[in-house]
Amino acid sequence: MSSSVPASDGQSTQELVETLQRAATAHEEAQKRVEEGGQERLEELQKFYDELLELFDRYEERATGDGDFGVFIEFQEKIANFVERLPEDLDHRDRFEEVDEILHQRRLTESDFEAARNELAPVADLVERLDERERTRERYQAARHDVAVRKRELEAEISEREELVALGEADLKAPIERLREPIETYNRTIEDVFREFKRETPASEVLSFVETTESYPLVAYRQPPDDLATYVERSEAGDESILTLLEYAEYSVSKLEHYVPNARELKRNVATHQTYLRRIDAGPLQIEWPPAEATTLWWRCRELIAVVGRIAPEDVVTKLRTVRDLPRETDYERLRESARARDQLDDDERERLASGAVADELSTLRQRRETLIEALSEYPER
Structure with a gap:
């Protein structure tokens, strides 16, 4: 009915909890770095930083070297307009202005774009705090999910052992x-x-x-398929027994025409449902x-x-x-439990019940579940 408690199946209870603890600590530290930088300020900075990188991705290949001159002009105008729209109090606004200077040339090369990205490195570091917070939150959620899944698995194992104990208490001589x-x-x-x-x-x-x-x-x-039910209701063949219809279904069309008015109709509606008809029983x-x-x-x-x-x-x-x-x-319940015990308990389970092994397993499983419950309580959804 159930096996003994494994020493380790996948990650142990303690490993799952420690993974959750580490994920919680990492997320808290990432959250602290965001708060130190000012979440609203970082989100505003991220918005403009992402917009500028999108411009780079869209125009870099076409605006460098001997590319399309019209695209080159369009790109520089977009960069200039972008910088003009920047708030005066935006963190590292001077970095964005310097990017405008780097890219404001008669001819652009890949090294110019590389220099522009290097100029934005301090901005990228600040924006990364938001990304890091999201990554650590996802890891935290995944670790918490693993704990919750293992808790449900333990509850199922506990239920199995509890039922086993109940069966072990049955009167086998009833x-x-x-x-x-x-x-x-x-x-x-x-x-x-x-x-x-x-x-x-x-x-x-x-x-x-x-x-x-x-x-x-x-x-x-299982209810009859609609086409089969309709056929036997409306056709003369429905007056035959199921066993006869199953026999007819094995005939060739030419032979079947001697027994039913429309042989192909029987083939279509009965032959395709032979398994269903055979399985109808008591x-x-x-x-x-x-x-x-x-x-x-x-x-x-x-x-x-x-x-x-x-x-x-x-x-x-x-x-x-x-x-x-x-x-x-x-004395129905006593007799029923005895019947269930005789039917479901094998020799190994009876031996484990008699030796107290099942009770020990149950205690171990409950302790592991309690550890996970405490972890889920200490580390709520985020």
Whole structure:
């Protein structure tokens, strides 16, 4: 049912927490550098810096060397207009003005653009603080996400161990035959009834029966494909049993024409759904083993009684009512837990339960989960 707690699977709990701590520290330091530089001032500087770099990217190749003279003039005008629009109190405004001087020449080369970028290096360093803050925030969010994911995984593992412990407490000597016998008797009976129903009843009636179960969510038949349901309802072939239709589907068109009015129509609507037709069986009408908890069993039997009564004689419905009444007539939960334990526990799990290993695993998992909960509380979303 579940394995022992691994010493390490991927990153350990402590590694995940330490990664989150480092990411939080890096983000806090990056945030502090932004605050020292003044966030609004840095964002304003970034806006103009990015705009200027965009001009470089757009014009550098065409405005250097013997490029298009018209583009060269256009570029210098844009640079001049850009500098004129700069606020007087903009940090490093003089750097932008110096860039204008560097690029205000009769002929530009790649080295001129390189010199302009070097002149803007102090601006780039300041703007980088904003980028660094965003990068560290993303790393922080990713580290926190990893912690949250591992916490959910631990919760699933804890639930598995808790269920294992509950099963280990079951009375393995309880007389589960008091549940098994009426359930198996009903299941065998409804299987026989449905097999005959499918073999002897027209396909149109069988599919109509399946369609009625759509109103009963605890009777989980897969509904017939629309084209198949329409065909068996409207065609003479729908008067044949499903087994006959499946046999017809294997015939050649020429042979099939001796049995049905429109052979190609049957091929088109039945042959393509052979798997569906073969899989229609009593499964959704049977009671699972081990059985569900008492309330679920009662509601499922309630729906099954309404459905089974459409195709089965009263004695079958009576057997189903007997199953429905098991929680009232027996020590149901004790017997059910015993049945679940016998069905689900293997020898290794029983040995681990007896030795106390599962209890130890559960304690370890809970400690790891608590560590992650504390980390998520200490380092909230940012």
